[in-house]
Amino acid sequence: MDASPCPLDSEFHDQITALLASPSPQEVQEYYNELIQKEKWHSIKIEINKEHGKGVFSNRNFQEEELIFKDQMLVASQHSYNKVDCFVCSSCFRFIGSVELQIGRKLYLSGFSSKDECDHGSFSGDNAASSSSDFQNEDDLCTQENKNNAGKNSWRKSSLSKEVLELLMSGNLSLPHSKLFVLPSIVPCPGGCEEEHYCSKPCAEYDWESVHSLLCTGKGSDSLRQAAVVRFIEHANGTNDIFILAAKVISFTILRYRRLKQPGFEGSKKPILHISKNEYNLSLLLEAWKPVAMGFKRRWWDCIALPADVDSCEETSFRNSIRDLAFSSLQLLKEAIFDIEFAPLFSLEIYGHIIGMFELNNLGLVVASPVEDYFIYVDDLPSPNKEETEKLTRPFLDELYDDYSVCCEGTAFFPLQSCMNHSCCPNAKAFKREEDRDGRAVIIATRPISVGEEITISYIDEELPYEERQNLLADYGFKCSCPKCRKEQPSV
Ligand SMILES: [Zn+2]
Numbered sequence: 241m242d243a244s245p246c247p248l249d250s251e252f253h254d255q256i257t258a259l260l261a262s263p264s265p266q267e268v269q270e271y272y273n274e275l276i277q278k279e280k281w282h283s284i285k286i287e288i289n290k291e292h293g294k295g296v297f298s299n300r301n302f303q304e305e306e307l308i309f310k311d312q313m314l315v316a317s318q319h320s321y322n323k324v325d326c327f328v329c330s331s332c333f334r335f336i337g338s339v340e341l342q343i344g345r346k347l348y349l350s351g352f353s354s355k356d357e358c359d360h361g362s363f364s365g366d367n368a369a370s371s372s373s374d375f376q377n378e379d380d381l382c383t384q385e386n387k388n389n390a391g392k393n394s395w396r397k398s399s400l401s402k403e404v405l406e407l408l409m410s411g412n413l414s415l416p417h418s419k420l421f422v423l424p425s426i427v428p429c430p431g432g433c434e435e436e437h438y439c440s441k442p443c444a445e446y447d448w449e450s451v452h453s454l455l456c457t458g459k460g461s462d463s464l465r466q467a468a469v470v471r472f473i474e475h476a477n478g479t480n481d482i483f484i485l486a487a488k489v490i491s492f493t494i495l496r497y498r499r500l501k502q503p504g505f506e507g508s509k510k511p512i513l514h515i516s517k518n519e520y521n522l523s524l525l526l527e528a529w530k531p532v533a534m535g536f537k538r539r540w541w542d543c544i545a546l547p548a549d550v551d552s553c554e555e556t557s558f559r560n561s562i563r564d565l566a567f568s569s570l571q572l573l574k575e576a577i578f579d580i581e582f583a584p585l586f587s588l589e590i591y592g593h594i595i596g597m598f599e600l601n602n603l604g605l606v607v608a609s610p611v612e613d614y615f616i617y618v619d620d621l622p623s624p625n626k627e628e629t630e631k632l633t634r635p636f637l638d639e640l641y642d643d644y645s646v647c648c649e650g651t652a653f654f655p656l657q658s659c660m661n662h663s664c665c666p667n668a669k670a671f672k673r674e675e676d677r678d679g680r681a682v683i684i685a686t687r688p689i690s691v692g693e694e695i696t697i698s699y700i701d702e703e704l705p706y707e708e709r710q711n712l713l714a715d716y717g718f719k720c721s722c723p724k725c726r727k728e729q730p731s732v
Pocket residue numbers: 329330331332333334438439440443
């Protein structure tokens with residue numbers, strides 16, 4: 241590959257090496273013991289061995305279908321394309337507002353194809369206080385859409401009028417039985433941006449303090465930075481929204497550093513000795529970075545699987561182009577939030593490794609939709625109640641068509657789940673039950689597990705033939721030698 245285009249890579253070489261060094265087994269053990277203690281999942285433990293690195297082990301017997309643990313994400317982001325479909329808390333990813341709002345907003349946002357129509361000034365008029373801010377972010381979505389629909393200017397939905405959808409969104413039109421599907425009411429971003437919304441004040445505050453305050457485009461932030469953040473986000477939405485997640489990791493680290501730096505911070509066990517204002521403190525940065533350091537990572541452009549349509553002789557130029565794309569994104573991010581105190585975090589080397597961490601861990605965030613539950617409930621009603629109800633709900637269901645059941649989807653870094661090793665005959669799976677209505681990962685036993693056994697999940701479809709499984713797992717960087725693979729391995 242060509243030399244790195246990022247001057248910070250060489251300038252901060254030593255700091256970058258320290259940030260990317262694998263933490264010692266002792267550090268890893270301490271970190272996870274603390275995390276498990278904090279989350280109170282005493283029935284599991286993390287063990288480290290030379291061969292497989294980290295693994296999750298059981299501390300007691302589990303029965304089939306039993307909950308093993310839930311994992312709170314460190315940073316997470318809803319996919320950009322999913323934002324029209326699902327209106328969720330930006331911190332815990334619960335659906336918010338109401339079933340009516342979810343349906344109305346989705347049909348409303350997907351119903352427009354021009355910027356003029358997006359100028360919905362009248363909408364924020366005299367509706368409930370929260371609603372005026374709830375729909376502003378559609379401006380972005382419409383701007384995005386506009387690029388593809390320049391010149392068109394029409395309300396595309398045929399059977400439903402804009403007015404009906406507006407009534408639905410503002411809470412002035414209720415659907416029958418929707419009270420059985422109450423969702424948390426909407427809490428706006430404390431910084432006043434229209435991008436992020438929350439299910440509760442604690443969620444809003446947590447996200448603000450841990451990630452969002454640096455990336456907020458609300459009135460509280462200065463306008464130059466605001467515009468730069470918007471440019472960064474637009475670039476990510478137009479190319480790969482994994483960049484937004486990487487920006488969140490950098491923001492998370494900077495904000496954690498600032499909290500650690502405050503004297504008397506409860507989480508800082510070791511006293512931090514006199515740090516002058518601009519003095520660059522590597523040990524503090526390493527401490528702030530620790531949760532991210534625990535994740536297995538490689539450079540994105542090195543670990544990304546070569547797409548099927550790229551010839552192997554084109555591989556180098558493909559990987560160069562991926563790196564250039566990451567660098568363009570990083571430049572935009574730097575214009576937005578660069579701070580010399582954290583310069584190594586803004587190197588391409590670090591940026592590439594953060595993105596690669598998500599690529600390798602490949603942890604999907606999924607939350608089932610209450611809209612789907614609602615329509616299933618209506619469908620299950622006894623006659624004639626069902627027919628009566630459907631007179632009102634049918635037009636919406638018809639308009640939603642297959643999309644009524646779209647889940648909230650995103651990517652997240654789950655610290656505990658990312659320690660779980662793969663097996664093609666796993667004893668656990670990531671699975672959302674009826675009651676799991678937020679973004680946390682939920683790990684369930686698929687067969688009885690006894691004390692001391694390693695808890696494994698499958699990263700791939702384990703029903704595939706041996707060769708296909710090994711090919712897919714090679715993208716994760718290992719050759720599987722689980723009992724099933726050992727049995728099926730062709731003898732040499
Ligand atoms: Zn929440």
